[in-house]
Amino acid sequence: MLKERLKLPKDKSLPMVDYRKYSGVRRWTLGLTGYKDQIAVIRASGSISRVRGPFSTRGTGIIAEDIIEKIQTVRESKKYKAVIIRIDSPGGDALASDLMWREIRLLADSKPVVASMADVAASGGYYMAMGTGIIVAExxxxxxxxxxxxxxxxxxxxxxxxxxxxxxxxxxxxAELTAAEQRPFRPDEAELFAKSAQNAYKQFRDKAAFSRSMHVDKMEEVAQGRVWTGNDAASRGLIDAIGGLSRAVAIAKQKANIPQDQEVTLVELVKPSPSLPEILTGIGNSLVGADRILKQLLDELAVSDGIQARMDGIMFQKLEGADYSSPILTMLKDYLGSF
Incomplete structure (x- = not known):
């Protein structure tokens, strides 16, 4: 039948290709998956946590262990010519931010890495960005x-x-430093907390100075928790270029020696949407007693010795419409309002 449709003589044999050989053909050579050169895109959006909490599902905020796994996968792969890390985050856990910064630095040693900052890349969000070779902001x-x-x-x-x-x-x-939430700090505990925060700040500032090839004293002038617009940040050496994702792609192509007029395939490492069992589990967790809610509130501060690399004002307030807003505070408010 196939010979008839191809209008070939019945006595002529058809060329055959073994399936294993066929499956080994790279798809881009057949025009099936876009263009030959690929640039990986890692999206990091929301508040930063070290590990997944009991109230979080896949796709909720920036989970350091998930981002690190993606970074390591991209670093070990030879198919990606460059990497773009798309950041939209006010920060979060300081240790988690530092762990991701280290992995991003290692990635930048193996291939071009560009940070593309969206609406906000503050504190821990900027911590991630400064690990890349080039920072682009709006x-x-x-x-x-x-x-x-x-x-x-x-x-x-x-x-x-x-x-x-x-x-x-x-x-x-x-021993009771973070466990005794039923009382205020003792003077010696408050002093220890202040020293710990100062040490964490110095590490953040010094790594920012190192990453941006800037003297520590000059970095101190623009640090101290201050927030800048993209334009102001550019004039102060905190970023390298103004633009969106398309500008980041152009810079990534340049760093990877890909001609600007040559098309590339952007491979986005998408976080999978939460499954139905995970959604139902999240709903079930939201219906636990007040003691669980209070414990989760305390755990959010207890992680990383209570030190957070967050933009000031976001730590304790709920941001309407943001995917990094915590439902726990709302649940606690509703619970207390019932008395």
Whole structure:
């Protein structure tokens, strides 16, 4: 039948290709997957956490362990000529930000890496960006906020209101540093917290100076937790170029020695959408008792010794419509409003 459709003589044999040989053909040579040269795009959007929490599902915020896994995959792959990290984040966990910065630096040692900053890349978000070779931002991208914030909840009055009592058995002078949320800091505890925050800030500032090839004193002038627009950040050496994702692609092509008039395939490492069981699990977790809610609130500060690389003002307030807003605060507010 095939010979008839091809109008070939019946006595002529057809050339055959073994399936294993056929499956080994690169698809781009047949025009099936776009263009030969590929640039990986890693999206990092939302608040930064070290690991996935009980209230989070896949695609919720920036989970450091997930981003690091993607970075390592891209670094080990030879098919990507360059990498673009698309960042839209106000920051979050300081240690998680530092771990991702290190992996991004290692990635930048193996192939061109460009940071493309969207609406906001502040504190931990900028921490990630400064690990790349080139930083691109929009004119009004909120940039910088090189600083840290720390503290703990003092829930003594709340516990009195809901009739909750907590007793702690501890050994060691600072063993209750973050566990005793039913009381304020002692003077020596507050001093230790302040020193820890100062050390974290110096590490952040010094790494920013190193990453931007800037003297520490000059970086100190633009750091101290201050936030700049993209234009202001460019004039102060915090970013390299103004533009969006297309500008980042053009720079990535240049760094990878790909002609500007040559098309490339952008391979976006997309986070999978949450499955139905995960959604139902999240709903179930949201219906737990007040003690679980309070514990999660405390855990958000307890992680990384309570030190957060966040843009000031975002740590404790809910941002309407943002995917990094925490539903826990709203749940607690509704719960307390029932009394």
């Amino acid at each position: 004119n009004l991208t909120l940039t910088g906020s090189i600083g840290v914030v720390t503290g703990k909840f003092n829930l003594g009055k709340l516990y009195e209101k809901i009739g909750f009592n907590k007793e702690i058995i501890s050994r060691g002078r600072y």
